[in-house]
Amino acid sequence: MRDVKTIGLVGGGVIGAGWAARFLLNGYDVTVFDPDPEVERKLKTVLANAKRAQAKLTPGVALPEGSLTIAASAVEAVKGADFVQESLPEREDLKRRVLAQIDAALPADAVIASSTSGLLPTNLQADMAHPERLVVGHPFNPVYLLPLVEVCGGAKTAPEVVRDTAAFYGTLGMHPLVVRTEIDGFIADRLLEALWREALWLVEDGVATTEEIDDAIRYGAGLRWSFMGTFLIYRLAGGEPGMRHFLSQFGPALKLPWTKLVAPELTDELTDRVSAQSDDQARGISIRELERLRDDCLVSVLSALAEQDYAAGAVVKAHRAALAGRGRTDGEAAPLALYRTQVAPDWIDYNGHMTESRYLHAFGEATDALLAHIGVDDHYLASGGSFYTVETHIMHLGEAHEGDGLAVATQLLGSDGKKLHLFHTLTRTKDDVTIATAEQMLLHVDTNAKRAAPAPAAITDRLMPIVAAHAALPRPVSAGRHVGAPRG
Incomplete structure (x- = not known):
């Protein structure tokens, strides 16, 4: 993998804009293409939120911000780039076509990473002349704050590309999780989808509203998930004997027909119900206001975890130290x-x-x-x-x-x-x-x-x-x- 100084971004939506902010605030020059005529305004709005959050999360160690350029095409966006991050809509045909165009426009040693949340990299690299340099780099929203990025190679991806891409993401203050086995949805989204399906059933069956379901998460398990995840929490639930005791005590409950892991049909009626309840839940607060509230809460959680040097906080603490040491000469x-x-x-x-x-x-x-x-x-x-x-x-x-x-x-x-x-x-x-x-x-x-x-x-x-x-x-x-x- 070549030394990275410039970044080409193809796709400037929610995820692409988040990537732009993370790269820019780490000092990289970024060129973005997106067909949206308002892409520049939207990018700058996201960047403003990101700068606000980063000033709180990494106080005193801000790097000189990289430059942002808007390109007229995908090929123009990647021209001269050392690293490319593709964040197009989740359509395999679209991604394959554009990835092939990008591949043809780049030197063979420039890595191309796809932000896909579930499409298989083997399929995405099928039309590329240099499929060995295609890797999945799947982030989580907001990309400029959440550390997790899933890294997964396809059948023709070179092992060193997976290794080097994971290492590069690490320099951005991220936690790269290498997915060793190529699988639809990778790891995190498969878990999220299971919860999402059950949540939709609870709304469909009239058991709970969207707000009540969110309350069940944010006042309970969600607080624990932010630092221990599922298995370590259940280990603690087993008391001193640990996980084996937990499984023997609560394992039989897994046979009970509690959950519905197949999603309900997304009918017009269910769509209307979920949308209306979500509108009520938002209480008139705009998306941008909610984004800033989300960012402030994430900064508070990450900063508290950084004080403990644990979980995502350990990533934040290490990145603060790395930023503090960049560009200095005794x-x-x-x-x-x-x-x-x-x-x-x-x-x-x-x-x-x-x-x-x-x-x-x-x-x-x-x-x-x-x-x-x-x-x-x-x-x-x-x-x-x-x-x-x-x-x-x-x-x-x-x-x-x-x-x-x-x-x-x-x-x-x-x-x-x-x-x-x-x-x-x-x-x-x-x-x-x-x-x-x-x-x-x-x-x-x-x-x-x-x-x-x-x-x-x-x-x-x-x-x-x-x-x-x-x-x-x-x-x-x-x-x-x-x-x-x-x-x-």
Whole structure:
């Protein structure tokens, strides 16, 4: 698989737009084709939601956004692309025809991934001259937030394409699940379809409404599924003896005629009933409002799981760390660009500006990013070493509003291995205007002995070359300024 820098997207609907947002926010240039005349507007709407969610999910580690280009055809969209993601409607004839066109327009070493939710890759690659580079990469909505992507090859897919595609998705902050056996619907959708069929029967038979069914999931099993899934939950239900006891106790119930795994006929009457109940359930809230609510709830769940370093949260935590480490060079003779973020809605005060405490928040995050950069990680903290901030002086020079991008550049003014003197500059990225500065003094501490102590070589070996390189930089005019001093 070639080194990926540019992405070609064919299909810009819900899934294609979600892919565009995930790729763009990971710094890739993206070209999209979709016959919808409003595709650009819709893409930008989804991207705005994605940026809003990512600012909350991965605060302080936003990468420079890639460029978005709208193409006039599928062939134009993939021209020069290193990786192609096809997200056309679930029609095998359409996908086969377009995949063959894409295949003919690309170098043989560019991978083509299909977002199909259930069509077999063996069938999709049947008309391609290079079927070995076709792989399924089936994501879940919203693609820019949910980590899962099912990766499955067809009969002629090269094993290394499956392996490399899974690895590439991993760099995007996703959890690639390799489906080893080609099967209709893959894994996740087969499980979802079983639940969906039973839910439709409950509505058809008048047992429950769409809202009552959703309540049964979101107030119960759905909360557990977000971190343990089905089998591990049932293992716990078996008590100390575990799964074997659970199966012996509840297994006989599987023979009872509780469920209907064959879907009911989707008659006009059932369609009308489901649609009307769904309208009632939405209570007049628009699709876009529901999307933002969904995103906020997902961010909250994923962030909580990230604190536990478990399930999908472990993927988020690892991706945050990976983003924080991209594009940096130790000893670079320029202020370190270690922290980028976006002004979130809850950062705004009664004047409509970013509230005062969030300036300190941004500078604190930038300091943490610097410490991580020189090796002060979880392992180091657990060993008993840390830096404590003992003094901070902030100058407020400008305003920021909701949605504004922010970046902090950090200059090291000096260090003797125990003290660390920093100067941060906070810039509004849309116009490169400096809106605040902060000068900080940190002290290295032995947390076991509860006293200041020199940092060990593992830290100073990374710290001191940066200090030496920054010694050649002009000293900030405001460095050393006391409160109330004239602004020069």
